[in-house]
Amino acid sequence: MSKSALNAADLKSIARQAPDIDPARVTLQSTGFVWREYLVRVPVDFVADDLKEPGVWRKLQNGSRNALRKFDRVTVVAYDETWLAEAIVASADVKGAVLAKPKITTMPARFDKLFEDDKYRVAWNGFGYVVERKSDGHPMTQATANAELATRLLTQLYPARVA
Incomplete structure (x- = not known):
């Protein structure tokens, strides 16, 4: 077995699984004629890079009254409130949601x-x-x-x- 194949296998075994977002931590801020705005508080081990994964939204998208739709605005707040992300939902289905270019803001100490x-x-x-x-x-x-x-x-x- 080559060294590069071994390293790839090792990396797959230690790959980090992004935590799912709890639907109970999603709050409707406002609703309009076309889109809605939500505030989402993420779990303690969630990092901003996890927003790239559409699957983190699967629990919310599966039968929740706050399931995201295209063009909804989402403000995601870190568990410890050290950062927040503002984004627009580009697409959403029962498997997850894709956010368009989340804008990350670091909160001051x-x-x-x-x-x-x-x-x-x-x-x-x-x-x-x-x-x-x-x-x-x-x-x-x-x-x-x-x-x-x-x-x-x-x-x-x-x-x-x-x-």
């Missing part, structure tokens, strides 16, 4: 640091702000709409003196 103490920290988990235990990353609260509310929940994790 946070200027304000989220609150943390010696045991817990406030963190973004893709759904909202949660309080995580630092030792193992376990979420201690439900997701909240803003960091201030998560900070308040962090203080409630400590026992309070009863008078």
